[in-house]
Amino acid sequence: MGKFSFHTGERLKKEKLIKELFSKGSSFNLYPFRIMYLPNPDDAPFHQVLFTASTRNFKKAVDRNKIKRRSREAYRLQKAQLNETPKLLIGFIYIAKEILDYNQIAEAVSKALNRLNEVKMKK
RNA sequence: AAUGCAAGCCGUCUUAUCGCUCCGACUUGUCGGGGAGGAAAGUCCGGGCAACAUUGAGCAUCGUACUUCCUAACAGGAAGGCCCCGACUUGUCGGGGACAGAAAGUGCCACAGAAAACAAACUACUCCGUUCGACUUGUCGAAUGGGGAAAAGGUGAAAAGGUGAGGUAAGAGCUCACCGCCUUUGUGGCGACACGAAGGGCACGGCAAACCUUACGAGUUGAAAGACCAAAUAGGUCCCGAACAUGAGCCGCUCUGCUCAUCCAUUUAUGGAAGUCGGGACGGGUAGGUUGAUUGACCCCGAUUGCGAAGUCGGGGCUAGAUAAAUGAUAAGAUGCUGACUGAAACGUCAGUAACAGAACCCGGCUUACAGGCUUGCAUUUUUU
Numbered sequence: 001m002g003k004f005s006f007h008t009g010e011r012l013k014k015e016k017l018i019k020e021l022f023s024k025g026s027s028f029n030l031y032p033f034r035i036m037y038l039p040n041p042d043d044a045p046f047h048q049v050l051f052t053a054s055t056r057n058f059k060k061a062v063d064r065n066k067i068k069r070r071s072r073e074a075y076r077l078q079k080a081q082l083n084e085t086p087k088l089l090i091g092f093i094y095i096a097k098e099i100l101d102y103n104q105i106a107e108a109v110s111k112a113l114n115r116l117n118e119v120k121m122k123k
Numbered sequence: 124a125a126u127g128c129a130a131g132c133c134g135u136c137u138u139a140u141c142g143c144u145c146c147g148a149c150u151u152g153u154c155g156g157g158g159a160g161g162a163a164a165g166u167c168c169g170g171g172c173a174a175c176a177u178u179g180a181g182c183a184u185c186g187u188a189c190u191u192c193c194u195a196a197c198a199g200g201a202a203g204g205c206c207c208c209g210a211c212u213u214g215u216c217g218g219g220g221a222c223a224g225a226a227a228g229u230g231c232c233a234c235a236g237a238a239a240a241c242a243a244a245c246u247a248c249u250c251c252g253u254u255c256g257a258c259u260u261g262u263c264g265a266a267u268g269g270g271g272a273a274a275a276g277g278u279g280a281a282a283a284g285g286u287g288a289g290g291u292a293a294g295a296g297c298u299c300a301c302c303g304c305c306u307u308u309g310u311g312g313c314g315a316c317a318c319g320a321a322g323g324g325c326a327c328g329g330c331a332a333a334c335c336u337u338a339c340g341a342g343u344u345g346a347a348a349g350a351c352c353a354a355a356u357a358g359g360u361c362c363c364g365a366a367c368a369u370g371a372g373c374c375g376c377u378c379u380g381c382u383c384a385u386c387c388a389u390u391u392a393u394g395g396a397a398g399u400c401g402g403g404a405c406g407g408g409u410a411g412g413u414u415g416a417u418u419g420a421c422c423c424c425g426a427u428u429g430c431g432a433a434g435u436c437g438g439g440g441c442u443a444g445a446u447a448a449a450u451g452a453u454a455a456g457a458u459g460c461u462g463a464c465u466g467a468a469a470c471g472u473c474a475g476u477a478a479c480a481g482a483a484c485c486c487g488g489c490u491u492a493c494a495g496g497c498u499u500g501c502a503u504u505u506u507u508u
Contacts, residue, residue, distance in 0.1 A: 004141055005142070005143090008449095014411090060480075061480085061481055064481095073142080073451070073452045073453090074452090076143095
């Protein structure tokens with residue numbers, strides 16, 4: 001499995017876990033994202049991630065897809081920065097009103113991953 | 124050649140690196156292959172499919188509304204009819220039309236106007252009478268009273284058949300001709316209708332996108348429908364096994380043991396019920412998974428029938444299948460477009476940008492969005508021969 005792979009198992013898709021993340025998870029804002037995270041209660045071999053952009057800010061499906069694809073790509077290429085343990089549930093919620101280009105999103109994701117590492121160290 | 128209109132079609136491409144999803148191989152982590160649209164959109168119609176409901180009929184409700192045809196079906200399409208508008212070469216072309224019924228009933232018709240549906244007399248017109256004035260002494264003018272008259276003016280979306288002639292005091296379908304309308308009828312056409320004939324002086328204003336009437340159609344809910352498999356935990360039913368339970372009393376106390384009592388049946392010391400523990404089976408069912416779900420009213424080519432929409436026959440093809448939801452990111456180049464610069468122009472250089480938009484059970488339509496390009500037809504202008 002390649003260093004930069006990003007297959008189905010790494011995506012957060014169980015409804016139960018998503019509910020848990022949104023109700024119990026901690027969060028911080030880091031433009032253009034709001035990031036939610038929670039230690040994974042199940043035994044998973046990977047961090048599990050979800051990306052989302054709201055219908056309220058982006059009415060067209062094409063725009064939402066574009067944002068999610070760029071965000072996912074940024075995570076895929078930089079996820080090695082993230083510490084191995086503990087395994088986390090992470091939600092990237094796009095809160096900006098306009099579509100940013102890939103470079104800006106990649107920078108933001110990088111910062112976010114570093115911050116997640118710091119937060120975990122404190123615990 | 125350019126511009127405009129209409130119809131149809133296309134609607135960025137290539138390479139490299141790193142990735143995603145499905146399928147197939149095998150050496151089980153590698154290789155090979157497939158991977159958004161013309162609208163995937165709006166969810167406005169129609170169907171397939173599924174579950175539930177369902178004796179039949181009527182009423183109500185909703186929808187449709189020139190005709191015939193196509194179709195699984197439609198509010199879609201094709202061909203045609205009629206009406207309206209525009210153009211000119213005046214009988215052709217182009218465009219538009221919710222285009223059934225207003226002689227079944229109810230309702231409405233603002234403003235303006237005298238009067239708006241049982242018509243109506245404001246001005247002007249005209250006849251008769253009375254009074255006054257003038258003079259050429261029977262005429263004219265003015266005022267007033269009583270009639271006639273829907274022809275003229277003006278208002279209005281609309282003024283109660285139109286035009287012309289006769290007629291009359293003035294007028295009027297009052298009469299006549301032509302046109303229109305109504306009734307009856309002939310011929311042609313599947314039909315909507317068309318072209319005629321005879322009779323009738325004409326009765327019947329508009330609005331049905333007001334209620335309504337007529338004809339035809341419609342069961343409800345949608346893929347989060349439905350079908351199947353089903354972990355763990357808790358609970359249910361059944362079966363098997365084990366221990367016999369609870370209370371009191373006795374041995375100093377504990378364990379063990381013994382005695383008595385406690386639900387039902389009786390053969391009176393056994394069986395059953397209930398309860399406890401362990402194991403098993405069954406069924407319901409949650410998370411989750413499979414299916415529905417990608418071979419279809421499918422696509423391409425050819426033949427044939429039909430004016431056409433389409434139908435039939437033959438051959439070939441398999442063309443996304445995700446599910447918190449794949450089809451991407453980065454770089455380079457090409458292509459198109461836009462802008463700037465240079466220039467007579469082309470070429471060129473630089474910069475920017477890549478239309479509208481993302482499948483979600485599947486089809487047939489409709490509607491809306493769309494940078495740019497291509498093809499065909501028509502019209503106009505210019506150039507050349």
